[in-house]
Amino acid sequence: MPVPSTQPAAERKLLRDTVQDKIRDAIMDGTLEPGERLNDDDLIAWLGVSRTPIREALAELARAGLIEMAPNRYTRVAAPSKDEMLDALRTLGVIYGGVVRLAVPRFTAAERKKIVAMLDDVAARMDAQHQAEVVREGSDLYGMWADACGNPSLAQLCRATTDGLAFKLRVPEFAELVPNEVVRPELDDLKAAVLAEDPIAAELAMEAIHLLPTRS
Secondary structure, three states: OOOOOOHHHHHHHHHHHHHHHHHHHHHHOOOOOOOOEOOHHHHHHHHOOOHHHHHHHHHHHHHHOOEEEEOOOEEEEOOOOHHHHHHHHHHHHHHHHHHHHHHHHHOOHHHHHHHHHHHHHHHHHHHOOOHHHHHHOHHHHHHHHHHOOOOHHHHHHHHHHHHHHHHOOOOOOHHHHOOHHHHHHHHHHHHHHHHHOOHHHHHHHHHHHOOOOOOO
16 A cells, blocks of 8 residues: 655754754743744744744744743744743642652662752752752753653653743742742752652642742
């Protein structure tokens, strides 16, 4: 039976994904700043590709929450707001509470050591009042948990949503809205739960870090 060729579509998808990754990285590292307008011609000149994969990539990034688009008006980098921040934080808590519960019993010794070192680093930077640094690296920090959860469906959900949600935490008021004295003890509890290989305690601590109600 004749088999239709799908090679051209696969090539377009690969190109779109490459473009998407480059724009995403430029947003996450601050090269493209919140609120910055994205002009097709400038993106074509930068990326060296045609308009179609760029528009496809921008549409995907809009779905992820990193881009804002209004037809015939603007395409721009999303600008996190104080009003959105707490909702995004709690959404991450709902997702990553479950991720942590699955990941903790699966950690190899090397993974556990890596996670504990990460938690120690986060704690040290919070103690030094460098919360903005931690927030900027949030997507990568969450990724360490997702990679170890062992659930492909959940990992896919994390990949699709974490960037946009973590980006919404980048507001100047973060330290005011998420007080260090509230979060810091829960971070210690999360580390202790990881070391004790206690998934339930780890889940509760992760949820508390994200200001979800966990105790009466």
